Amino acid sequence: DAGITQSPRHKVTETGTPVTLRCHQTENHRYMYWYRQDPGHGLRLIHYSYGVKDTDKGEVSDGYSVSRSKTEDFLLTLESATSSQTSVYFCAISDLDADIQYFGAGTRLSVL
Amino acid sequence: GENVEQHPSTLSVQEGDSAVIKCTYSDSASNYFPWYKQELGKRPQLIIDIRSNVGEKKDQRIAVTLNKTAKHFSLHITETQPEDSAVYFCAGGGGNMLTFGGGTRLMVKP
Numbered sequence: 123d124a125g126i127t128q129s130p131r132h133k134v135t136e137t138g139t140p141v142t143l144r145c146h147q148t149e150n151h152r153y154m155y156w157y158r159q160d161p162g163h164g165l166r167l168i169h170y171s172y173g174v175k176d177t178d179k180g181e182v183s184d185g186y187s188v189s190r191s192k193t194e195d196f197l198l199t200l201e202s203a204t205s206s207q208t209s210v211y212f213c214a215i216s217d218l219d220a221d222i223q224y225f226g227a228g229t230r231l232s233v234l
Numbered sequence: 235g236e237n238v239e240q241h242p243s244t245l246s247v248q249e250g251d252s253a254v255i256k257c258t259y260s261d262s263a264s265n266y267f268p269w270y271k272q273e274l275g276k277r278p279q280l281i282i283d284i285r286s287n288v289g290e291k292k293d294q295r296i297a298v299t300l301n302k303t304a305k306h307f308s309l310h311i312t313e314t315q316p317e318d319s320a321v322y323f324c325a326g327g328g329g330n331m332l333t334f335g336g337g338t339r340l341m342v343k344p
Contacts, residue, residue: 153330157334162243162336162337163336164240164323164334164335164336164337165278165323165325165334166334167331167332167333170331172330181235181333212277212278216330218330219330220330221266221268221283221327221328221329221330221332222268222280222283223268223280223332224280225270225277225278225279226277227276227277228277
């Protein structure tokens with residue numbers, strides 16, 4: 123499945139705690155993305171990266187930060203989790219000028 | 235930015251019938267339109283895509299049509315089977331960026 127691994131796959135946390143989700147790829151693709159999926163909203167872009175240390179905001183970036191210190195890893199951090207951030211988070215990758223995005227298996231996050 | 239609307243949100247068909255899902259987009263600069271299928275608890279998987287220089291593309295029982303003038307594109311599934319039951323997402327964009335529609339839950343009744 124396109125060499126994308128998300129961890130953890132499931133997480134339950136409490137409001138106000140920090141949470142970091144990891145996306146790891148073995149495809150050496152330049153672009154990496156974090157989406158959240160909520161019923162009725164499809165997939166909404168949180169942040170994306172177009173290279174090491176090159177990141178930008180997406181449609182729903184408030185409350186989230188990202189980092190990419192090496193090509194294969196893209197981290198999503200919720201500095202202080204809120205119940206509204208309960209969601210399924212998908213990482214995706216694409217190669218430069220290729221447009222096609224391949225998705226990881228997702229992380230189900232519950233913030234209580 | 236791009237805005238993609240998808241209809242219907244749910245669609246129920248009898249096995250063997252055809253299913254059509256429609257999407258509209260707002261940005262005339264968008265040139266890439268993929269469709270993803272997501273089974274329950276699984277990741278979205280690309281099933282077919284089309285670029286703006288093509289009006290129609292087929293792959294066995296699925297086809298996608300694109301009308302650039304009207305800014306809409308559609309997914310057609312013929313001879314539906316129970317295993318076609320899933321949520322389908324359209325997307326529009328290009329330049330390594332995509333905006334997704336809200337999804338259509340397709341139910342194929344045996």
